[in-house]
Amino acid sequence: xxxxxxxxxxxxxxxxxxxxxxxxxxxxxxxxxxxxxxxxxxxxxxxxxxxxxxxxxxxxxxxxxxxxxxxxxxxxxxxxxxxxxxxxxxxxxxxxxxxxxxxxxxxxxxxxxxxxxxxxxxxxxxxxxxxxxxxxxxxxxxxxxxxxxxxxxxxxxxxxxxxxxxxxxxxxxxxxxxxxxxxxxxxxxxxxxxxxxxxxxxxxxxxxxxxxxxxxxxxxxxxxxxxxxxxxxxxxxxxxxxxxxxxxxxxxxxxxxxxxxxxxxxxxxxxxxxxxxxxxxxxxxxxxxxxxxxxxxxxxxxxxxxxxxxxxxxxxxxxxxxxxxxxxxxxxxxxxxxxxxxxxxxxxxxxxxxxxxxxxxxxxxxxxxxxxxxxxxxxxxxxxxxxx
Amino acid sequence: xxxxxxxxxxxxxxxxxxxxxxxxxxxxxxxxxxxxxxxxxxxxxxxxxxxxxxxxxxxxxxxxxxxxxxxxxxxxxxxxxxxxxxxxxxxxxxxxxxxxxxxxxxxxxxxxxxxxxxxxxxxxxxxxxxxxxxxxxxxxxxxxxxxxxxxxxxxxxxxxxxxxxxxxxxxxxxxxxxxxxxxxxxxxxxxxxxxxxxxxxxxxxxxxxxxxxxxxxxxxxxxxxxxxxxxxxxxxxxxxxxxxxxxxxxxxxxxxxxxxxxxxxxxxxxxxxxxxxxxxxxxxxxxxxxxxxxxxxxxxxxxxxxxxxxxx
Numbered sequence: 001x002x003x004x005x006x007x008x009x010x011x012x013x014x015x016x017x018x019x020x021x022x023x024x025x026x027x028x029x030x031x032x033x034x035x036x037x038x039x040x041x042x043x044x045x046x047x048x049x050x051x052x053x054x055x056x057x058x059x060x061x062x063x064x065x066x067x068x069x070x071x072x073x074x075x076x077x078x079x080x081x082x083x084x085x086x087x088x089x090x091x092x093x094x095x096x097x098x099x100x101x102x103x104x105x106x107x108x109x110x111x112x113x114x115x116x117x118x119x120x121x122x123x124x125x126x127x128x129x130x131x132x133x134x135x136x137x138x139x140x141x142x143x144x145x146x147x148x149x150x151x152x153x154x155x156x157x158x159x160x161x162x163x164x165x166x167x168x169x170x171x172x173x174x175x176x177x178x179x180x181x182x183x184x185x186x187x188x189x190x191x192x193x194x195x196x197x198x199x200x201x202x203x204x205x206x207x208x209x210x211x212x213x214x215x216x217x218x219x220x221x222x223x224x225x226x227x228x229x230x231x232x233x234x235x236x237x238x239x240x241x242x243x244x245x246x247x248x249x250x251x252x253x254x255x256x257x258x259x260x261x262x263x264x265x266x267x268x269x270x271x272x273x274x275x276x277x278x279x280x281x282x283x284x285x286x287x288x289x290x291x292x293x294x295x296x297x298x299x300x301x302x303x304x305x306x307x308x309x310x311x312x313x314x315x316x317x318x319x320x321x322x323x324x325x326x327x328x329x330x331x332x333x334x335x336x337x338x339x340x341x342x343x344x345x346x347x348x349x350x351x352x353x354x355x356x357x358x359x360x361x362x363x364x365x366x367x368x369x370x371x372x373x374x375x376x377x378x379x380x381x382x383x384x385x386x387x388x
Numbered sequence: 389x390x391x392x393x394x395x396x397x398x399x400x401x402x403x404x405x406x407x408x409x410x411x412x413x414x415x416x417x418x419x420x421x422x423x424x425x426x427x428x429x430x431x432x433x434x435x436x437x438x439x440x441x442x443x444x445x446x447x448x449x450x451x452x453x454x455x456x457x458x459x460x461x462x463x464x465x466x467x468x469x470x471x472x473x474x475x476x477x478x479x480x481x482x483x484x485x486x487x488x489x490x491x492x493x494x495x496x497x498x499x500x501x502x503x504x505x506x507x508x509x510x511x512x513x514x515x516x517x518x519x520x521x522x523x524x525x526x527x528x529x530x531x532x533x534x535x536x537x538x539x540x541x542x543x544x545x546x547x548x549x550x551x552x553x554x555x556x557x558x559x560x561x562x563x564x565x566x567x568x569x570x571x572x573x574x575x576x577x578x579x580x581x582x583x584x585x586x587x588x589x590x591x592x593x594x595x596x597x598x599x600x601x602x603x604x605x606x607x608x609x610x611x612x613x614x615x616x617x618x619x620x621x622x623x624x625x626x627x628x629x630x631x632x633x634x635x636x637x638x639x640x641x642x643x644x645x646x647x648x649x650x651x652x653x654x655x656x657x658x659x660x661x662x663x664x665x666x667x668x669x670x671x672x673x674x675x676x677x678x679x680x681x682x683x684x685x686x687x688x689x690x691x692x693x694x695x696x697x698x699x700x
Contacts, residue, residue, distance in 0.1 A: 157673035343495030350488035354480035
């Protein structure tokens with residue numbers, strides 16, 4: 001891959017994701033119409049409540065962008081997790097379980113090792129989240145490397161095991177007895193990550209403190225850069241991708257594919273685990289059971305839409321974050337359309353991204369219809385997933 | 389301890405095992421058709437949700453559970469059609485398509501139920517005579533507990549009949565042979581004149597219909613309404629049973645009965661014995677992982693599973 005994406009290549013990379021999103025919105029629009037609302041009104045509401053800089057009274061507001069970025073943060077992590085595993089030819093459907101054990105681990109450090117200084121405690125909690133998520137990811141990696149057991153099935157199964165396990169621990173050992181809610185006690189205040197309001201105040205930016213966007217968002221952008229650097233600029237990343245692109249050739253070149261599989265799943269799990277940092281250290285300051293509305297599964301959509309490229313993942317997560325933010329307003333301000341529209345849109349986007357070949361055939365047909373041009377059909381690219 | 393053990397393990401446990409295993413059997417059989425034809429179906433959960441929602445909705449609108457049941461089957465076939473079109477015609481990654489379908493049917497029922505009934509959480513409560521009736525096939529006068537085993541929803545018996553039928557179809561019919569052929573070696577099947585895509589479409593449509601029946605059993609059999617995410621992972625347990633049962637009908641049936649038994653025991657043990665509920669619920673998932681790794685007895689999938697067939 002070249003130093004930077006050339007204009008032509010970038011257009012190619014963006015065409016099919018954009019077509020997929022447009023097709024999904026078109027179908028979503030028809031559904032909204034059938035339900036009996038005006039799709040344009042609904043989509044305008046989605047757009048303005050996600051990205052608008054002015055509220056209904058015409059006053060400047062950070063709320064929309066603030067919450068959109070807050071909702072995008074966990075999706076950047078799970079999107080990166082899925083994308084990185086995919087670069088090694090693996091499909092990690094287990095980000096959901098990985099982020100649950102990670103959030104619990106972060107909370108455990110936060111409310112147990114309270115004697116440590118603030119910074120140390122915070123760093124330890126973050127490492128605990130990455131370690132827990134990483135181990136939970138490495139397990140199906142090892143099962144695949146050692147026994148050839150399919151990672152898709154094992155990661156699905158481990159999601160249920162993870163949620164059962166943390167539910168058991170919370171219920172029996174870490175719940176405040178008088179609390180009717182399934183959650184642990186609060187972490188030490190000094191372990192918490194600062195909200196963006198605190199970080200932006202010295203710059204003279206008056207960002208409202210009620211918006212839960214926090215330091216984890218910056219970590220997410222940093223993670224995206226580091227994943228890109230790792231995959232594209234280091235020999236470890238090259239070996240990982242080589243193992244995914246052509247396992248036989250990689251093995252011949254002296255790369256241990258088995259090691260790469262375990263490594264990829266471990267890093268993937270650690271990335272998913274950072275969702276727990278956003279949730280526990282940046283938002284709720286405790287482990288709250290059932291906190292994830294399916295971040296792990298949305299991560300699959302984000303990775304696909306971002307074409308498994310770290311920067312694409314950030315853009316796709318921004319879109320999904322915006323949908324989640326806007327969905328709340330659709331729920332409130334329309335009579336018949338609920339925020340579930342967003343879930344439906346996201347699912348249709350994945351379907352359309354997955355059937356890219358459908359659009360490719362369409363584009364080829366279009367090109368052939370244009371006079372004086374004959375274009376060979378573009379080749380499908382990207383690493384193929386290994387099947388056991 | 390002995391007394392509580394006796395409370396848990398008695399004849400009515402068999403009846404509740406059958407009830408709890410039924411949706412698993414139907415969905416797992418659905419998975420079996422798709423996967424034996426070479427198409428991974430992790431969309432069982434979404435197909436069940438589609439069936440459960442459609443059954444409850446159509447029953448609520450018409451007052452007739454049989455109309456609901458028929459509509460559920462059609463809805464399942466429609467979802468199957470989406471999965472087949474995506475994976476067979478447009479060669480989408482089968483796991484990704486399945487994941488998308490699962491997400492889709494977390495959202496669609498809520499969206500439609502909100503628009504139709506003004507509640508995104510549940511469809512209207514059905515009356516006693518609107519849900520599927522019980523069917524008594526054996527009624528010994530002297531033992532009411534024994535009678536309870538043979539007084540079930542029609543879908544419970546149907547599930548067992550379908551296991552036998554599936555075994556027969558796969559082993560003895562031309563259609564079954566073709567399903568196995570395209571699942572094991574599509575190139576050879578193609579050479580022999582079998583249209584691989586057509587067989588896979590048929591198998592995935594049957595898959596959707598059966599999984600939707602399993603879902604319908606939950607909403608208009610066991611319960612009397614659809615609630616958000618009411619399958620609660622049963623589609624994945626069915627998938628686990630399919631793997632645990634080595635992709636064959638009898639093995640799958642036994643796995644479903646075992647997982648149904650585990651669920652029945654876990655419901656009864658709530659608050660009585662010291663084994664935490666969460667651990668009993670993990671049994672199907674852990675066993676599947678153990679079997680996949682070959683610790684107990686190796687379970688190998690159909691050879692062409694997950695591979696789109698491209699005609700030369």
